[in-house]
Amino acid sequence: MRGNLPQKTTDYVGEVTNTDIWSGFEIRSDDVFVCTPPKCGTTWTQTLVRMLITQTADPSVYDNKISPWLDCGFRDRVEQANTLDAQTHRRCIKTHTPLDGIKFSPDAQYLVVHRHPVDVHFSLRRHVENMKDDWLDYLFPKDLSEAFAMFLDRPASSKGTDDLTLRSFVHHFRSFWAYRDLPNIHFLHYAELSRDLPGQVARLARIMDIEIGPQLIKDIAEAGSFGSMKNNAKRLEQKPGFTSGFHDFAQFFSSGTSNKWEGKLTSDDMAKYDTCISEMVSPEERLWLESGFAR
Known part of the structure; x- marks a missing residue:
């Protein structure tokens, strides 16, 4: 049976x-992994999962320290793994990595969005324009x-979804x-969430x-x-000591629309x-x- 299951090979x-953290990370049977490329509804899905776990209809139950991006290369991954190890509640964990780069458990749930x-592509453009640092502007x-041609033409590489290209x-x-x-691999689509959010919340509850x-x-x-999530972000911005890598933190939740092109x-x-x-x-x-x- 094991040979038929996904394996981390890359x-x-x-x-x-940076996917180095996966080799020593211990998965629990009730873990929920939110597996998406950037700007595909990652935080949206994490928020829904956290609300279901806590049985609380409040977007503020999402916190990236509680539901972290495990293989984030610019954060202390060991510290994040230790934080997850210390959690006694059901865990929700984010990754942008393809399946061949993460650890798979037949018991945990994987939400692919x-x-x-x-x-x-256009949501990423707005996201990058809103960032205070300019290290992705070249894309x-x-x-x-011209930018769209780069999105279509640039190859996929060992950087995975960090390429921000169609192929990746x-x-x-x-x-x-x-x-x-x-x-335990479940596909969700941004358009489905937009079309029928109550139905997708009910589906997530069944999955979990x-x-x-x-x-x-x-x-x-x-x-x-x-x-609601944008208003929650605005409230966070107003808290004393709040810092963000974005010019306008609330614009992280752009418009939630489709056909941006x-x-x-x-x-x-x-x-x-x-x-x-x-x-x-x-x-x-x-x-x-x-x-x-x-079909």
């Missing part, structure tokens, strides 16, 4: 990722078509998609084996709306995307990756 090291790749030149995101997706029949009534499902969905890219840009994505994935994979729908 180390990913980039500007913001993706989003239309072109939306991801997003002012000319939108597709690699992340397909690393999990190959094991989609395993009972949490009994929850219809009123709390409704309350958590309302608390997990983008408007409309009116920004040319028909030639989108034709090139169409060619690239069609070469990388099957029609079934593309349909899900772009919309969350299945």
Whole structure:
């Protein structure tokens, strides 16, 4: 049976990722891993999971010290692992790493969240513009078509999703998609969360084996709306001593919308995307990756 399960075979090291921590990390049977490329709904999903764990309809129950990014390369990974080891409640853990770069347990739950790749690109652009440091600006030149061509053309590398390219995101997706029949790997889509958040909250509760009534499902969905989370971020900004790596912390939760490229890219840009994505994935994979729908 073990040979049919995912194995960690690759180390990913980039500007913001370092997977060295996984070798010694002990997974618990009730752990929940949120596995996404950047800007695909990571914090959104973590917040929903934390609200379900705590049975509290309040986005402030999410805290990146409680639900940390385990393989973050610019933080003390040993310290974060020790913090997780000391937790006595159910843990929610974030990673942007493909499945072949993390430890897999057949007992833990893996929530794989993706989003239309072109939306991801534009959300990343806004994210980088909002950062106080400019070390990723080179990936997003002012000319939108030039930046989009870089997104399409640059290869995937050993940096994993740190590449911020179409190929790196597709690699992340397909690393999990190959094991989609395993009972503890669950695919969620940003568009699905947007279309029916109460339904997705109920689905997460089932995945996590949490009994929850219809009123709390409704309350958590309302608390997990983008408007609610953005207001929570604004309240955090106003607390004495608050610091952030962003010019506007609340803009971390941008708009929660899709089709961000409309009116920004040319028909030639989108034709090139169409060619690239069609070469990388099957029609079934593309349909899900772009919309969350299945054939």
